[in-house]
Every structure is written in C-alpha cells, then in structure tokens.
Amino acid sequence: MTTTVVSRVRDRAAATGDQIALRAKDFGIWQEVSWAGYWANVELVGNALLALGLRPGDRVAIHSENRREWLYADLGTVAARGTTVGLYPTNPPSEVAYLLSHSGARILVAEDQEQVDKALAVLEDAPELEWIVYVEPRGIKGRYDNPKLLSWADFLELGARHREENAGELAGRMAETTPDDVMTLIYTSGTTGPPKGAMLTVANVEFAVRVLVEGGGFTSPPPSSADVTLSYLPLCHVAERIFTTWFSAASGVQVHFAESIETVQANLREVQPTILFGVPRIWEKVLASVTIGVSSAGRLKRSVARFWLRRAEGIGETLVRTGGRHTPRSRLVYALGWLCCFRALKTRIGMRHVRYAASGAAPIAPDVLKFFMGIGVPMHEVYGMTENTAVATGNRPGRVKLGTVGEPQPGTELRIDPGTGEILTRHGGTFAGYWRDPEATRRVLTDGWLHTGDVGEWVDGTHVKITDRMKDIIITAGGKNIAPSEIENALKTSPYVKEAVVIGDQRPYLVALIGIEYETVGHWAQQRRIPYTTYRDLSEKPEVRELVQTIVTEVNERFATVEQIKKFRMFPKELDHTDGELTATQKVKRSALGKMFDDLVESMYG
Numbered sequence: 001m002t003t004t005v006v007s008r009v010r011d012r013a014a015a016t017g018d019q020i021a022l023r024a025k026d027f028g029i030w031q032e033v034s035w036a037g038y039w040a041n042v043e044l045v046g047n048a049l050l051a052l053g054l055r056p057g058d059r060v061a062i063h064s065e066n067r068r069e070w071l072y073a074d075l076g077t078v079a080a081r082g083t084t085v086g087l088y089p090t091n092p093p094s095e096v097a098y099l100l101s102h103s104g105a106r107i108l109v110a111e112d113q114e115q116v117d118k119a120l121a122v123l124e125d126a127p128e129l130e131w132i133v134y135v136e137p138r139g140i141k142g143r144y145d146n147p148k149l150l151s152w153a154d155f156l157e158l159g160a161r162h163r164e165e166n167a168g169e170l171a172g173r174m175a176e177t178t179p180d181d182v183m184t185l186i187y188t189s190g191t192t193g194p195p196k197g198a199m200l201t202v203a204n205v206e207f208a209v210r211v212l213v214e215g216g217g218f219t220s221p222p223p224s225s226a227d228v229t230l231s232y233l234p235l236c237h238v239a240e241r242i243f244t245t246w247f248s249a250a251s252g253v254q255v256h257f258a259e260s261i262e263t264v265q266a267n268l269r270e271v272q273p274t275i276l277f278g279v280p281r282i283w284e285k286v287l288a289s290v291t292i293g294v295s296s297a298g299r300l301k302r303s304v305a306r307f308w309l310r311r312a313e314g315i316g317e318t319l320v321r322t323g324g325r326h327t328p329r330s331r332l333v334y335a336l337g338w339l340c341c342f343r344a345l346k347t348r349i350g351m352r353h354v355r356y357a358a359s360g361a362a363p364i365a366p367d368v369l370k371f372f373m374g375i376g377v378p379m380h381e382v383y384g385m386t387e388n389t390a391v392a393t394g395n396r397p398g399r400v401k402l403g404t405v406g407e408p409q410p411g412t413e414l415r416i417d418p419g420t421g422e423i424l425t426r427h428g429g430t431f432a433g434y435w436r437d438p439e440a441t442r443r444v445l446t447d448g449w450l451h452t453g454d455v456g457e458w459v460d461g462t463h464v465k466i467t468d469r470m471k472d473i474i475i476t477a478g479g480k481n482i483a484p485s486e487i488e489n490a491l492k493t494s495p496y497v498k499e500a501v502v503i504g505d506q507r508p509y510l511v512a513l514i515g516i517e518y519e520t521v522g523h524w525a526q527q528r529r530i531p532y533t534t535y536r537d538l539s540e541k542p543e544v545r546e547l548v549q550t551i552v553t554e555v556n557e558r559f560a561t562v563e564q565i566k567k568f569r570m571f572p573k574e575l576d577h578t579d580g581e582l583t584a585t586q587k588v589k590r591s592a593l594g595k596m597f598d599d600l601v602e603s604m605y606g
Helices: 005-016 035-051 068-079 093-103 113-121 152-165 169-175 202-214 238-251 261-271 280-296 299-322 328-348 366-374 438-444 484-492 518-527 535-539 542-556 590-596 598-603
Strands: 020-026 029-034 059-063 083-087 107-110 131-134 149-151 182-187 197-201 228-231 254-257 275-278 356-359 379-383 413-416 422-426 449-459 463-469 497-503 510-516 565-570
Touching (some): 005 238, 029 035, 035 152, 035 169, 068 083, 068 238, 107 113, 131 152, 182 238, 238 275, 261 280, 280 299, 299 366, 366 379, 438 449, 484 510, 518 542, 565 598
Parallel strands (some): 131 149, 356 379
Antiparallel strands (some): 497 510
C-alpha cells in the first residue's frame, strides 16, 4: 500500500490516539483535538466527498484561513484520491474566478459568508463547480437560497451516513492510491502573470517528508511529538503545508492554529513554539516591534535593553563567524544576557523555547537573521519552491553561512548554469508539471532538471547564495547587471522601511520607491511630536523624508557607485494584495507597480 500523509495520520491515530494533535481557539479558549479525533474527521470528510460523487483526480478547492477544517478537508480529499486546491483567504473575486475555473474544481470548501459571497459572485465563470460547503453558518444558513450550498454540519452528517452504508469504501479508495496521483495543485504567486497550478504528486510529497522531516533536512534532531508549532501562514503555500500538515503527520508535532494573522505575536507568546517558520516579512515585523518596545520603555529598562542588545550584536557576529556555534566567551556573555535581558525578551516575542527557526520563500537581509541569532533564536535560511516541493537547500545547525540559503538537501542534485547563473535542481520531489499548461512545463523542465528562475553562486563550494530572480535583474543604460534584491533587503533591514523597490532597467541610474513601516515610523513621529493623520500624511512629512534619506545614504555606502540609489520617492499608500500591488504571499508585483506609480518613477528621471 502506498504511504501518504493520510495513511500516516491514520496510523498515528491507531498507535497514539489519545495524544493531542491539534489545538485551536474557540471563543478565546484553546480546544484540543486528539489524533483519534483528527482521523475521525478526516474519515468523515473523505466519506462525504465519496457521497457527493468525487472521482479520483477530481479537484476540491479550500478557501479559508488556517483552521482544523482546512486539514480535515485537505486530507479527506487525498483519502478519496482527489486533488486539493488551496485559495488564499485574501484572493479577490476575480482571482477566485480564475482559480476555480482553471483548476476545474467540483467542490469548494469555503470558510464563511465572505468567501461564499465571492464564490457565488463568480459561479458563471466556474461551470464545473457543483457544491459549496460552508464551515461557518453565520449569515448564510436560512438566508441564502442556492442549491449548491451545503453546511459543514450537513456535509459531515452525509459522510457519517455514507460510512455506515458503504463500510470500507474509503479504505478501498485509499488502498488504490498510486505514487503518481496528483495530491495537490499549488498555484504560484503570479508576480509576472496569471498563477500556474503546480501539480505535486503523492511521490513528491513523500520525498519531501523523508528528506525534510524524517531525515532532519530542516531540524536537527528531526521533529517529534515533543515539538510545538504555530500555524499562521496561508496553508495553500507549500512552506506552511510542510510545517503544519506534513511535519505533524510524519512526526506527531503538535499544531496550534493562530486566531488570525493580526494576533500572531500574541499567539506566539501563548504557545511558545519549539519550531517556527516565517517569511522575511514576519521576522522584520518582530524586529520592528522590539525596536518600538525598547524605545517606549522607561529610562532604566531602556538603558538595560540597549546595553544587552549591543552585546547581542557581538554574539551574533561571533555566531556568524563560527557557523552558529558558540565560543566559550560568547556562551558566557549570552548566559549573563539570558539572566538580565534575553530570557524576558524571547518570552515576550514568543520564542523562548524555539530550538529551530527558519526563514524562506523570499530573500531576507542578513542583519535581520544576525539579530535573532544574537538573542538566542537559532536562525536558518532555507530555500525551495513549489515546483520542487520546497526541497533544495538549507543551512544546517553548526554549519550556517549567513547570506546563503545553505547546502543542497540529501538526495538533491543541484547545479548552477555556467552561462546564465540559473540554479537547477533534480530529485524525487520535482513536480509533475503545470496543470493544463504543457508549454509552461516544457519551459522549466529539461531532462528532469527544474529551471528555478533564481540566479545563484557557490560560496566556499558548499553553500548556495541566491543573488536574485532572473526576471528581476536590472541592466542599466550603461550595460551594468545589478541584482536589486540585495539593495532592497539592505533598506528593509531598517525598522522604518517596510517596502523597497529598486528601479533602473535601461535607465542611467538606480532609483527606489520606498514604503514606510507605518507603526514604527508613527511611533518615531509621536516621540518627536510630529502630528499626522494618515499613512500618506505621515509619509509626506519632511522629517520622515529626512529619516528615509538617512537610511538610503547609509545603505549606499555599502555598494559601488553604480549600485547606489540616486533618488527615491515614497509610496503614497500601503501596498495591498486586493489592489493588485502584492501577490497573496506579499511579494511585490514589480511590473504592476511600475505602471501604477509611473508618475513617481518618471519624476525621478525627469
């Protein structure tokens, strides 16, 4: 029988059914789900899907925030040999229409009235959609009259009846699973065009589980039932699927669901996870909150905190030099800092018990990683992408090289094209191709080698450094090739800068569009008694422009003249996914921004 994440949950329920698998808040109180309860719900969903006529290979879409039902629907679909399609909670109706239509989803699991309304508004664009199962009945039940609507409670009841009347059918369907079954469609972020659905098979996912989870490709030692995680990034992203679903199924890690993305820092303090993954934006935001907290403290606390944070800088530099290993001196300084500052600080940011922390999905400034290393959070930058099931490289404990994404994972062939500098990978996790897009598949797959689109180089012959995306490389009017991400990340190291977009392709010099970190800059302004009303008002203050100019000047000193920012303008608003400026994963859509803020760009070249 083929092993899948579903069979792993089933087997864990049989072996340790009383142990806690999931925890989530209901009305402010943490509720627990055992492994037996987890499997029981997955089994009910699988039977309900069979009752609705789900055939092998049919697509089931899930449009929801992270919650228990997301996992039940995901694994229930896989148990019935269907294919899961995740939608981002922030997807506007136009994107919902595209994803439902392109995937050909027959069933949609929608979280609440907001997501149901989006689906109902685009039904004409999704002719293959037969059912909309809604989880939260508030505002829907008894008020909406559409034959395609089915409540979660009725859906589970349907599953219970089907299980009673067709005992063994789901187990039989699971037994027919093959390694080539497409387990999930994960849509790319769509920074340069419509999202593409990457097909990940059962074999792809099992390869990732063996390398990243069981083989300790990320954590050392590998995760276990003693570990705790917080699920808060969208589950339709491959990275969160690993840290929430696959880690848990394969090793028994206990998953806690954040109440919302806005409450992540509060939930971190409650949960105090042992394993923590975050995209760069999360780490930057935590660092910004520390900056605000220190500057807001009383004189004595502020002085103590600043003293020990300076010591943390030295500790971080030592760890960078040694690959993450303490020297006797740094260990002693850290022990004193733990008693006086670091213990309280790590508890406050929810990282007191973190034994493994990772940043991935986008480039991050080394100084941000060094800060967390200095206060005792063991940081590791990792690299992978949807198309290789997130298996590519990772920094290993004791062998960390800051500024790199680490060493190739076990079982991974990785080479860098000598002509273009593009990173290519080949292994058992290489995806089956793009759904309904054979031409795009041919462009990225050659003899099993995946063309990642990332430009990189070897460091010391062991670690890989990513310089930028091939499509983002800037070629100035003078013919100089420049990787903008390194400059942008240097700017975003400042707690006052949230977004930075460097522009200069076919131009005589580089310029930048910069977005401020509203909360941090607002606090800075309040301390200086600078009045403001809105984001735009604050960003247009002469004092704020001077603050940003200081940051730009400091960053320019680190780069060659041709790589320096000659002029900048401030974004007049916070960038947003719904306005088409960011992808659902908060990546900047460069081409869209160039058009939306063309007047600002041209004013710097006028």
